[in-house]
Structure formats: C-alpha cells, structure tokens
Amino acid sequence: MSVRTRADLDQLPAYVAGRTVPGSIKLASNEVSEGPLPSAVAAINQAATEVHRYPDMGVGRLTEALAAHYRVEPERIAVGCGSVALCEQLVQATCTAADEVIFPWRSFEAYPIITQVVGAKQVRVPLTGEHALDLEAMLAAITPATRLMFVCTPNNPTGTLLRKAELDAFLDRVPEDVLVVLDEAYFEFVSDPDAPDGVEIARERSNVASMRTFSKAYGLAGLRVGYAIAPPEVAAALRKVIIPFSVNALAQVAAIASLEAQDELRKRCANVVAERERVHRELLALGYEVPETQANFVWLPLGDRTADFNEHCLQNRVVVRAFVGEGARVTIGQPEENDAFLAAARSFTRVA
Numbered sequence: 001m002s003v004r005t006r007a008d009l010d011q012l013p014a015y016v017a018g019r020t021v022p023g024s025i026k027l028a029s030n031e032v033s034e035g036p037l038p039s040a041v042a043a044i045n046q047a048a049t050e051v052h053r054y055p056d057m058g059v060g061r062l063t064e065a066l067a068a069h070y071r072v073e074p075e076r077i078a079v080g081c082g083s084v085a086l087c088e089q090l091v092q093a094t095c096t097a098a099d100e101v102i103f104p105w106r107s108f109e110a111y112p113i114i115t116q117v118v119g120a121k122q123v124r125v126p127l128t129g130e131h132a133l134d135l136e137a138m139l140a141a142i143t144p145a146t147r148l149m150f151v152c153t154p155n156n157p158t159g160t161l162l163r164k165a166e167l168d169a170f171l172d173r174v175p176e177d178v179l180v181v182l183d184e185a186y187f188e189f190v191s192d193p194d195a196p197d198g199v200e201i202a203r204e205r206s207n208v209a210s211m212r213t214f215s216k217a218y219g220l221a222g223l224r225v226g227y228a229i230a231p232p233e234v235a236a237a238l239r240k241v242i243i244p245f246s247v248n249a250l251a252q253v254a255a256i257a258s259l260e261a262q263d264e265l266r267k268r269c270a271n272v273v274a275e276r277e278r279v280h281r282e283l284l285a286l287g288y289e290v291p292e293t294q295a296n297f298v299w300l301p302l303g304d305r306t307a308d309f310n311e312h313c314l315q316n317r318v319v320v321r322a323f324v325g326e327g328a329r330v331t332i333g334q335p336e337e338n339d340a341f342l343a344a345a346r347s348f349t350r351v352a
C-alpha cells in the first residue's frame with residue numbers, strides 16, 4: 001500500500017521556471033537585472049535580525065502604505081505570497097468543481113495549474129492572430145458556470161496590451177457575478193497613454209480586481225510579495241483563504257521601502273522601456289516577427305524554429321524562455337545583456 005494522492009494530479013502540467021545557467025545571461029524569467037532598489041536592500045538588512053519573530057499576519061503597515069500610495073481604502077487591499085498565490089486564492093474563493101475559469105491562451109502558465117489544483121474547470125481562449133487577447137471570444141466563452149476570468153495585460157508571454165476603450169467595452173458586457181481579474185504584473189513598464197489602469201477600474205466596478213506584484217519592476221521576485229486591489233468583499237475573501245503568515249517579514253519591509261522609492265523605480269522603468277524599444281526595433285530590422293510589447297520582454301513567435309533558436313541562444317550563453325513549437329520570450333536586461341542577445345539573434349538568421 002502507498003499513500004493515495006489525487007489521480008488528476010498526473011495530468012497537471014508542470015510549471016517550467018526560467019533556467020539559470022552559470023556563466024550565461026539569464027533573460028528567461030522577466031526579472032529586472034538591475035536588482036532590488038537600494039533602499040529595499042537596506043530595509044532587508046535591518047530586518048534580518050528580527051526573523052526569529054513571526055511576521056505581521058495582517059500585513060498592516062504594508063497594506064496602509066499601499067492604501068496611501070493608491071488612495072484607496074485598506075479594505076480593498078489583500079497582500080499575498082506573490083501575486084500568483086493571490087491568483088490561486090481567487091480561484092479558491094470563487095470556484096468549486098462545477099465552476100469554470102476562463103483565461104486566454106497562451107498566457108501566464110500558472111493559470112491552468114492553479115485552476116486544476118483548486119479543482120475548477122478551465123476554459124482556454126486562443127489569442128488573436130496578432131498574439132493579443134481575443135476579448136470577443138472570451139465573452140462568447142462565458143456560461144452560467146463561469147465564476148472567474150483572468151485578463152492578463154500586458155499579456156505574458158506575448159507582451160500585447162489591451163487599450164482602455166476596448167477593456168471598458170468588454171467589462172460592460174461581462175455579467176456582474178463573474179469576477180474579472182486584471183493581471184497587471186507588468187503595469188510599471190507600460191508606456192502607452194491609452195493603457196487602462198486596473199486600480200481605477202477596480203474602484204469603479206464591483207466585479208473587477210487588479211493584481212500587481214513587487215516581483216518584476218520592483219526587483220523583489222525572490223521575496224514573494226504581490227497584492228490585489230479589489231472590491232472590499234473580494235479582498236475580504238482573499239484574506240480568508242490565505243495561508244497564515246505566508247507574506248514573510250523581509251518581504252513586508254522591503255515592499256514598504258520600495259514603494260517609498262518611486263523616483264528610483266521610474267528611472268529604472270524608463271531605462272527598460274528605452275531598451276525594449278531598441279531591442280524591438282533591431283529584431284524587426286533583422287527580419288523577425290515581433291508583436292508590439294508593453295512589458296519587459298519581447299515575444300518571438302518562431303513556431304517550429306523555437307527549439308533551434310533556444311539552442312542557438314544557449315550556445316551563445318543567453319538563456320531565453322522557449323515555449324517549444326510556439327515561440328521564445330526574451331526578457332529585456334541591461335544594455336550589454338541585450339546586445340549579447342541581439343548578436344545571437346543576428347547569427348541565428350544567418351544559420352537559419
């Protein structure tokens with residue numbers, strides 16, 4: 001006899017993390033290679049001697065800091081162990097086995113995993129030919145069993161952005177008892193003036209939550225802290241299903257310090273945007289198809305050539321994130337890292 005785990009876990013897709021190859025440049029996980037903001041490092045150092053104490057379970061000071069930063073009531077905020085944990089908590093809070101979760105595909109690879117782990121049904125809606133979310137098709141996928149929709153903008157891994165007008169028109173047509181989760185993990189890198197602001201939308205609509213994270217622009221991926229800004233009832237449900245103490249003490253102080261360093265944040269995001277535009281332009285000049293991107297990465301829909309491209313980049317000491325048969329996602333790094341990637345992309349076109 002051995003222990004009996006759920007039979008359906010055999011079908012669970014594995015989350016494939018971006019690889020770290022010693023001696024190579026890692027452009028595989030959408031991290032900011034500049035590192036954490038200096039003031040966050042100082043806060044972590046200071047708090048290190050206190051880690052024998054449990055963290056603040058209610059995440060009080062960080063919640064207050066977020067409430068002040070966004071000018072929303074603290075009741076509308078829930079903090080989690082990364083925004084991916086909050087995504088799972090939202091499925092837990094809204095769905096049982098009979099219920100459905102709609103998400104675009106290809107999109108963030110955690111969506112199918114968390115939906116299946118919770119036990120709800122998943123409905124994947126293919127992207128448009130331009131690698132963007134297909135809002136019409138997502139609306140058409142809604143049934144009476146739909147409880148939750150993930151709307152990832154900019155979309156990971158394609159980088160495409162929804163504009164405010166199209167998102168508003170979409171939200172007007174979603175039934176009010178379906179929760180729409182705007183996954184805005186890359187919000188700080190968005191430079192398009194017509195971009196929606198999920199926090200504003202979540203304040204105005206009773207069925208919309210905005211999810212953001214300190215992992216990407218703020219450079220705190222290793223600490224695991226993200227947050228939702230949502231209608232008070234949704235935020236309360238999120239707080240109910242959280243694993244106690246899962247937002248650790250160092251994450252809490254580092255996030256507060258990071259929020260206070262908006263000037264530094266703006267500067268680094270502007271650098272990323274400038275490099276993103278340069279890399280995008282040069283890839284187009286090399287003859288690659290590259291969709292518009294508003295995140296800190298570019299998407300190369302290489303189809304069957306993806307595995308070869310991945311191998312070629314690895315040989316040139318650049319680690320990208322390959323989705324075999326579909327495409328490669330490449331994070332924007334420091335200028336010299338991007339140069340190394342562009343050199344690999346250039347020599348690949350000669351090989352291919």
Ligand SMILES: *Cc1c(COP(=O)(O)O)cnc(C)c1O
Nearest residue numbers: 082083084108156185213215226
């Ligand atoms: C990186 C990412 C997240 C989550 O990150 P956490 O580290 O869990 O906060 C969420 N959604 C998308 C689309 C992402 O790419």
